[in-house]
Amino acid sequence: MKKIVGSPGTASGMLLRVGQCGFSAASIGVMAFTREFSGYTAFCYLIASMGLQLLWSFGLACLDIYALRRKRDLHNPVLLSLFIVGDWVTATLSLAAACSSAGVIVLYDRDLGICSAQTHLPCTKFQMAVAFSFLTWGLIAISSHVMFWILASI
């Protein structure tokens, strides 16, 4: 089985997982610090989706660290299939959450001009949380493509 950049059990794979954990935690942190998020379904969904992503990426980062320290090979077809399903599900949910929240923010900021009219709304924090969620999605998209490529080329 090929060992390419970002594959499980390698340092690059672990770095991708750590990056996903970091950006998803940052997205949750920034969004949860605003009190207003609970009134918006899209923002609640963003927190739930980023929470799931954080748990998934943290678990796989621990597995990568274990594989690196014990020099174990994680290129097992059953394990890879499990990683692929998880990666694709979390990647799709992360993109959906980021885009639905971005849709709400663009509506408030550009279409209705609510952000400039109601200055108590923490629009900048909402935007930061969405930006972090897009970064998380970018990294999980790389991971999921690498996994799919490895499994398909067996």
Add this chain to the structure above:
Amino acid sequence: MKKIVGSPGTASGMLLRVGQCGFSAASIGVMAFTREFSGYTAFCYLIASMGLQLLWSFGLACLDIYALRRKRDLHNPVLLSLFIVGDWVTATLSLAAACSSAGVIVLYDRDLGICSAQTHLPCTKFQMAVAFSFLTWGLIAISSHVMFWILASI
């Protein structure tokens, strides 16, 4: 090279492309029939994204029909790479457009209750257009995964 269900130049591949054309055209049609869509960036983006999807899927449907009638083989690595890039780009854009529009509709219908308060807003048509765009994304996701699998298993 493997010939699996949904691969280019096969009847199943052509049916997938025709389905994508149909659902994206339905999404554009339903959304464009509402006059209010132009005030919402997310809905304009939905129309643009579904328009791109329609053009791409129509082109590939024509290519599939040509390959079926002339019995040509489209399993060429260069052609497949081109199909994959186009499929992934349009699939990501379609999901992003569907989710951002869905975010706006959920905000209006559930969070703010604007749909029940302002009955002149064609919320049902907006919802139908978004539902069609999600169906389009489902079909393009199948196509793009099949293409990726074929190229990776060369």
